Amino acid sequence: MSAPKTEAASPLLTVSDLHVQYKRPGWRTPPLKAVDGVSFTMAEHETVGLVGESGSGKSTIGRALLGLAPVAGGQMILNEHDITHAQAGDRRHIARDLQVIFQDPYGSLNPARTIGKTLTEPLEAAADADTKNALQEIRSLLTQVRLPEDSVNRYPNAFSGGQRQRIAIARAMAVRPKLIVCDEAISALDVVTQAQVLNLLGQLQKETGVAFLFIAHNLPVVSYFSDRVLVLYRGRIMESGDADAIHHQPAHPYSQALRAAVPVPDVIEQRKLRQQRREVVRVTTAQAKPAPEQGCPFAPRCPYAADPCWTKRPIDAAYNGRTVACHIFDAESGHPQAGQTEALVAGQLQPTA
Amino acid sequence: MSVPTAAPVPEVAPAAAATTAAPRGSFALALHKALRRPSVLLALGWLALVIISSVLAGVLSPHDPLDQDLTVRFQLPNGTYWLGTDELGRDLFSRILHGGGALLIAALIPLLVSFLLGVPSGLFVGYVGGKADRIADFIVNVLFSIPALVIVLAVAVISDANLLIMTAVLGVVVSGGIFRLVRATTQASRDLLYVDAARVSGVSRMTILFRHILPNVLGPLIVQGFLLYSGAFLFLTSLSFLGVGFDPETPSWGRMVFDASARLSQRPWLMVPIGFVLIATVASLNHLGNSLLTTLPTSSRARLLTPLKRPHLPSSAARGTTPEMVPGRAKEPTHADIALVVEDLVVSFQTPSGAWQPVVDGVSFEVQRGQTVCLVGESGCGKTMTALATMGLLPEGGTAAGSVRLNGRELLTLSEKEMAQVRGSQIALISQEPMVALDPCFSVRSQLGEVVKLRRGGSRSEVRERVLELLRLVGIPNVQAVAKSYPHQLSGGMAQRVCIAAALAGDPSVIVADEPTTALDPTIQAEILDLLRSLQETLGLAVVLVTHDLGVVADIGDIAAVMYAGQVVELAPVEQVLSAPRHPYSQGLLDAMPEDAQRGEPLPTIAGVVPLPKDWPTHCRFAARCPLAIDACRTGPIPLLVVGENRISRCIRSDESPKIAELVDSGAEL
Secondary structure: OOOOOOOOOOOEEEEEEEEEEOOOOOOOOOOOEEEEEEEEEOOOOOEEEEEOOOOOHHHHHHHHHHOOOOOEEEEEEEEEOOOOOOOHHHHHHHEEEEEEEEOOOOOOOOOOOOOOHHHHHHHHHHHOOOOOHHHHHHHHHHHOOOOOOOHHHOOHHOOOOOHHHHHHHHHHHOOOOEEEEEEEEOOOOOOOHHHHHHHHHHHHHHHHOOEEEEEOHHHHHHHHOOOOOOOOOOEEEEEEEEEEHHHOOOOOOHHHHHHHHHHOOOHHHHHHHHHHHHHHHOOOOOOOOOOOOOOOOOOOOOOOOOOOHOOOOOOOEEEEEEEEOOOOOOOOOOOOOOOHHHHHHHOOOOOOO | OOOOOOOOOOOOOOHHHHOOOOOOOOOHHHHHHHOOOOHHHHHHEEEHHHHHHHHHHHHHHOOOOOOOHHHHHHOOOOOOOOEEEEEOEHHHHHHHHHOOOOHHOOOOOHHHHHHHHHHHHHHHHHOOHHHHHHHHHHHHOOOOOOOHHHHHHHHHHHHOOOOHHHHHHHHHHHHHHHHHHHHHHHHHHOOOHHHHHHOOOOOHHHHHHHHHHHHHHHHHHHHHHHHHHHHHHHHHHHHHHOOOOOOEEEEEEEEHHHHHHOOOOOHHHHHHHHHHHHHHHHHHHHHHHHHHHHHOOOOOOOOOOEEOOOOOHHHHHHOOOOOOOOOOOOOOOOOEEEEEEEEEEEEEEEOOOOEOOOOOOOOEEEEOOOEEEEOOOOOOOOOOHHHHHHOEEEEOHHHHHHEEOOOOOEEOOOOHHHHHEEEEEEEEOOOOOOHHHHHOOOOHHHHHHHHHHHHHOOHHHHHHHHHHHHHHHOOOOHHHHHOOHHHHHOHHHHHHHHHHHHHHHOOOOEEEOOOOOOOOOHHHHHHHHHOOOOHHHOOOOOOOOEOHHHHHHHHHOEEEEEEEEOOOEEEEEEHHHHOOOOHHHHHHHHHHHOOOOOOOOOOOOOOOOOHHHOOOOOOOOHHHHHOOOOHHHHHEEEEEEEOOOOEEEEEOHOOOOOOOHHHHHHOOOO
16 A cells, blocks of 8 residues: 655654454454554644544554554554564653553543552653652643642542543653554543543644544544544545545545534534435445455445455545545546546445445 | 443542542452441451460460369369360360460461462463463463372471471462462453553553552452461361371360360360361451452442432422522423423432432423433533433432323332333333443343343243344344344444344333443444434334434434533523524533534633532522623522523523524524
């Protein structure tokens, strides 16, 4: 797979042809391909969104970067260091550039340790940490995430979900990393808290220039918060490009389905969207056949699926500055509707039988 | 990835205590709970007595335990010899005092050895896994296959009955159990998110093990320690009974049992004092261990919803703090189509001080057949509590007052037995976590079959047919295959379909859906909403749906009841709430949605958080976060005001809500 348009100079993060596989129980069961050949780059200060449903591999990509998932192939270069097969001991150094905010703020903080101790941990682990100034540092971190300074001596159970997520953000920011993986960091929060946390992350990015790998399943949220978006399905990139463009004019049939699935808070608009979704999605997930081993993983649910979709893996075709892994966008794919991209994007393409 | 959520626990009191006190670890909590049982206190008291009297044996014993006096053989208890004497005329009481110490100390050695071996290796192997795990498992299997008594007796022969060596060997043999326990607990904790976070930060393996994992292991380990100690104690007693390990001359409990058993038929009293002491000591140790084991939480499981208990509430608690004041809203006669009426519902929890704290405060709404009423609001606004209370289900300690009428029948006064009949057959629940709602041990067929049998009865084949029919009803294509599968084989969407099928099994007229799609992917969410909509149309269901997503409200709702801090603040048809909200809180919720937001611009959001119930003001509860708040908002309770046909809002400035002002400016019709 070719990487999307390369950034200036050396990018902050280069992921090329990443494969992550999980062993499955059973003697001859083939491993589960959680990530199946994903490539992308990230520049400093940039926010890249990974969006897709459960099993799309979006979180696994984040976990592979963090050394929490078994990498089966490919390469990950962060800040000019190859971190693909970093050992536990290398993590101290990587941690200074790379941190994480997890989804579940109830599980990500050790309930038996005070906020102060939780926030000191990454500082201690960083090789050059000056533990004398740690307390000072923590107080300023807490102010930065809009929590009272006296939170230091409290335990996580004294805080609400939104406040805990702020603490998790403070922990991630403690060592001033260049990149933070936000693994569904706002998915468990209600809409007001979600907006508060997104605003906080945006503010911190402006102040510190940190880059975010923003993982979520809600396309509107991801495209609001990201510069670029990668739409993933079953471990592969379906579409990548400018966030606004993908949000307002999704090109890949899967991106279209994803876009139409998120309800909008307007009765009339939502009615239209529902109608649109009925056209885009012919098969419910419950009815879908298994994905072909070769071919396009979305074929079983795609209204435009034709013979090549079942047999040949789509290439990353260029479309208006994005890449779209769909045979319709590849004139030479042999798909009967190949080349009818405008009709597809406008939602006027005739579904195949 | 689904969010593991427990049943929502209202934050009534804990926050206040929690800010100052450290959260107790699960072990400390278990100990605290165990100490409330009188039998545990009794056991502890006995052990303390045994230890103290053994330590002070020299001072306390009235006679020398070795002092023989053949003139006073086999005495029964009397003034000089409190517990009588043995065949050499030695004082039994003094011998018991002296005979325990060595045993109590010797039993510590296997405990120490097995902990020293089992804990570090269990931690390491559990954390690392892989090959180390397989090797260690093999060694432990070998250890387990060795009969401890035979080995220790063999060692006794070789080492010339050296007690230290024998107890150490015993420790090695039993260390496998400790290893297994530590390894299992470590494996369960190594994938916790906070352990991942430490790993990402490059915290060293040793630090992670001791800082984040060992504390989780400690609780079960201490419990196991008690059981192991009592086991070792008994084992050593048996050894000395066999005449191995302890010097036959010095008093020992095992030796005393041996002597007594030799003369059991002629002098049965000999066995009574020592028998009692031994049994009481071992039983105390075992009881302590077991009590801790049963009070120790095995996992952080969701708090169980328990059927409503109805203690007599003081009238203040039953009424809530703000009486509904709805001028101009005439009580309409109950409509034939109205399935569920909730009136002045108050849900309260008792605080540690004994006062009743409402978390839902005078909520009223009604649901017609074929209609969906959405309860909307942030976490902590009482929407889930409202929904659960209509089902007669609340977390432990909660109670409801007011009125909930289902098809004209009052539910809050029903007994639990009557309510159990209603639940499932007339009103059913769809929960947020389909995977938690299903029992992993039973197939879909048997779980659904059980519900069908309970609600409808019928022969086995009728039940089976009905199960398949239900599965077809919820849009599952290959019903036979799904019926045979177990919950872990289902995807989240499929599991939620099965849960919906279970809810429909009793042909209910009302469905309460508590965030039914929050844990699901958008594509699956859309499918489940489609399913709910079509079921509602075909079956004429009345639905109460709890959600914080206004998109879901737009998709499926007819009426929106926006809740804030335990109250309904706006109640109106969904189109109206979403297009022209008449309460600033509804407006705030709507603005926080990122749909039309511009990238790089901060999202308009409501500052601050929902106040905890104990902090609810008597005046407008939203005033502290409201952009429109004026002095009049802070003078007294705000009633629900009629602000249009079928619309009520708890805001005295509802005409000035930003969007409304905007619309008035542009001349649009309201």
